[in-house]
Amino acid sequence: MNGPGDFIFYAAAALTVGAAVLVAVLPNIIYAAIALLFAFAGVAGLYVFLSADFLAATQVLVYVGGILILILFAVFLSNRISDVKISNPGRFRLPAAAICLVLFGVLSYVAVSTPFAVKTPVYHPTTADLGELLMTRYLLPFEVASVLLLAALIGAAFLSRPDRGTPEKDDMQEGKG
């Protein structure tokens, strides 16, 4: 693949990596969350190049539409917006940057120098195949994942309830049963 395809691939890769770097270095946590949105969108673009159309759509729906909104909710609910405290100073910056750069160098060297037995990739729609696999070979993990989602849902709802027994919050406990 070359020409426009290559250009779009490099654009998606640059969007992903640039936004990820911004997530790492931006001091304001809201700006970092918005940068995370672009990183997720760039990853969705990379999925399209890997012939993973279902995953690209899922990435947009779940990450951009779900997890990022949750993160923004948490940012807004857990900071006093009136304070300037919403900024997010880092610590151990230099040693962390050194470790990450060394690790990136090692990982890149391994990725570039390893002779992988690459097959010629095929491009075809994957949604039907994924659905069939989820209903046949991967049925048990699929069901376990749904039980896990239910447990996470109940756990999150339980954790975020107001305190029991505090008299001033009694009016918020109608659902207690």
Place this chain on the structure above:
Amino acid sequence: MTLDKLLVVAAALFCCGLYTVMTRRNAVAVLMGVELILNAANINFVAFSHFLSRVMGGQIFAVFVIVLAAAEAAVALAIFLRMFATTGTVEVDAADELKG
């Protein structure tokens, strides 16, 4: 677009996430770093599955990783809100009540 370029992109994403996890104090920002790391792992799964094999195991695994990330984000954010109600902050250094 080749396999090694994608692996370099995933490595960069992973290192940015690792740096975020190591340097941030705010627990929500740490969670953002964890999401970056999960995305990097997902890119590796899908890339290896696309270039090295004909079966779709990598994409199936990526779907499960996304499911786990969603569950983890929901529970983690509920814990952060709880922590904010208790301690008035979501800085990870403030969660030291179990420290002896």
